[in-house]
Every structure is written in structure tokens, then in C-alpha cells.
């Protein structure tokens with residue numbers, strides 16, 4: 001009986017997650033606790049490494065990391081007047097930026113993802129706040145608290 005209730009709760013939780021991601025009101029976190037970009041399939045996790053490089057991990061429908069295929073990613077970050085553009089190289093099972101993010105914090109960031117070099121680009125725009133959220137302990141850019 002307890003098991004049945006638990007699986008029912010799991011189903012409700014899944015349903016709620018799906019609703020939230022459609023509404024784009026709250027962020028989802030990826031496998032490395034980065035920001036999950038759900039406007040592309042497979043989904044892409046945006047994560048800032050300790051070296052201030054950007055790591056993009058593609059995530060399959062099972063929520064597990066998937067090796068990059070032919071995706072082309074360009075990140076534009078920093079002061080709008082003089083933004084920094086980051087290009088990516090496949091490194092192991094992820095795409096890693098060739099250079100580091102500009103110094104500072106809380107700057108506008110645009111992630112352009114093309115599923116193939118010829119595909120129409122999909123853009124994700126957000127403010128890159130790398131401070132740690134006190135509630136979920138993710139960086140604010142990947143905060144899942146919905147505040």
C-alpha cells in the first residue's frame with residue numbers, strides 16, 4: 001500500500017515537473033546542477049566550470065548525459081557594448097568553451113544552439129548570475145527555486 005502511494009506521488013511529481021517546464025516559469029537543473037535549456041532536443045545543460053569556461057552537456061529524455069552529435073554552440077556573454085563570444089570544442093562527452101567567460105558577474109548571456117551546422121539556431125537568453133542560491137545551493141543562473 002505504501003509503495004502504491006509512493007509511486008502515485010512520483011507520477012504526480014513528474015506531471016508537475018512537465019507542467020512547470022512547459023510554462024518556463026521555473027528552471028530545471030541538469031546533471032551537473034547547471035541550467036537546463038529545454039528549448040532544444042536533446043536538452044542542453046549550461047554549466048560554468050571552476051576555470052570559468054562554459055560546459056555544455058546534452059541530456060537525453062532519460063535525464064542522462066548524451067554525447068554531442070553535430071550541434072554547434074556559440075555563447076555571447078558580457079557587457080552589451082563589448083561582449084565576449086565563446087566557441088566550443090567537443091571534449092570527451094561534452095562541449096567545452098575554448099576560452100573563458102569575461103570577468104565579473106551578472107551579465108547578459110545568449111546561448112545559440114544549432115542542432116546541425118545547417119539548422120535554424122535556437123537561442124536561450126538569461127542573466128548569468130554565478131552567486132550561489134542559499135536555498136537550492138545551485139548557482140543563481142541554475143536556481144530551481146522559482147524566485
Ligand SMILES: [Zn+2]
Nearest residue numbers: 133136143145
Ligand atoms: Zn535556488
